[in-house]
Amino acid sequence: MNRRHFLQVVGSVAVATQLPWQAFAQTYDDPEAVYDRVRKSPDLRLSLYGGSIAIALDGDFQALDKDRVETWLRRGASAIAAYFGRFPVDQWSLLVTAKDGSRIGPATTWGYPGSVTHLTVGRNVTDDALRDDWVMVHEMTHLALPRVPMRSEWFMEGSATYVEPVARAQRGQIPPREVWRWAVDDMPKGQPRRGDEGLDHTHTWGRTYWGGAMYWLLAEIAIYKHSNGKYRLQDALRAINRASGGNKVLWSVAQVAQAGDAAVKGDALASLYGELKDRPVTIDLDGMLGQLGVSEQDGVIRFDDRAPLAALRRSITTL
Ligand SMILES: [Zn+2]
Known part of the structure; x- marks a missing residue:
């Protein structure tokens, strides 16, 4: 039965x-x-x-x-x-x-x-x-993406948190402003608090989802800068997906990072992982969003196309 x-x-x-x-x-x-x-x-x-x-x-x-x-x-x-x-x-x-x-x-x-x-x-x-x-x-x-050891759950939850609104915006299902609304409102929840020991050792909700999402936004910017705008995070994530076949396999974070970094000819994923996994690092979120030309004024998300990384901001939500 x-x-x-x-x-x-x-x-x-x-x-x-x-x-x-x-x-x-x-x-x-x-x-x-x-x-x-x-x-x-x-x-x-x-x-x-x-x-x-x-x-x-x-x-x-x-x-x-x-x-x-x-x-x-x-x-x-x-x-x-x-x-x-x-x-x-x-x-x-x-x-x-x-x-x-x-x-x-x-x-x-x-x-x-x-x-x-x-x-x-x-x-x-x-x-x-x-x-x-x-x-x-x-x-x-x-x-x-491959599964990774549980201590690095933030790596997977962060990727899903980061990619989900971006993918929907690229397909025209939500406006780009909504993508940056979550960055302004929610990403601060991913900053380290007292007693934090880095992303691999601090398994709170905020660090897992939003700390993880910040890692991927930092990677997005690093890949773009390193390649002079030739690559974006999406290229690295596609390569990881092709190399692994998806979540049926369990890889180390280093393996995932290596597959992504190779595709975009840099080391952003590995070096950011090294920087953030074992110690609390507060990210200058306002500065980072400012570089992308994103700010909130009177409760409204505003874009500045003269900002140094405005082209990257537009590219992130464009297919
Ligand atoms: Zn999830």
Whole structure:
């Protein structure tokens, strides 16, 4: 008896509906259970941008039907494929579980036993929320790069945090101002605080997501400067994706950095990793954003095209 069949049976037994379902939901913390569920009985198969995608839907999908999930997924895939030049893995298994409410997430992506993601979504989610969603693109970014040892989780979370809005802006799904809005509002959360011992040793939420995102923005600027504008971070990330095949493999950060640096003929990824991993380094964020020609005045994000790195700023959000 597969799980889908079991759930249908449970659904018809009024008294027992909730508890067995919750028990199942817990098994979905296990990537092998999610992978099995999707591979054995997918509700949808899509072939997009070179990736073969299997999707299973669980929970009550009366309101959140298959077509809406497909539209949502296609939109995310078009952003991620534009950024990486293809869908980032050959095969992806996605389990979408409907739950109460209207929120998108939480979601988890694993690299074993294959590239697999479990994403939860409120069955009352609106079409506007699905169109504006960032969670799908964040998880798809995780597919693109190798997994790294847990102490460097910031390296992966930072890449997803940095790439997700950029990819959507490049595809025209959000305006460039929104990309820089998060940099102004949220990146300061990634600065080291008292007692910080560097990114590899300080596993707080702020350092993991926004400290990690700052690393990638610093890399973006270093690559651009070193190559006199010939390369951008996107070139390095595409090369890492091609060399690794995505998140099914576990690499050291040094290996990832080397693959990216080789593609852009520099050492930005490795040297920034060396600088930031073992000690607290406060980044001059205002100075960096100022160089890019980004500032906030009266609550509005403003661009200065005379700033020294204004061309890089425009390039980051251009396909
Ligand atoms: Zn993540």
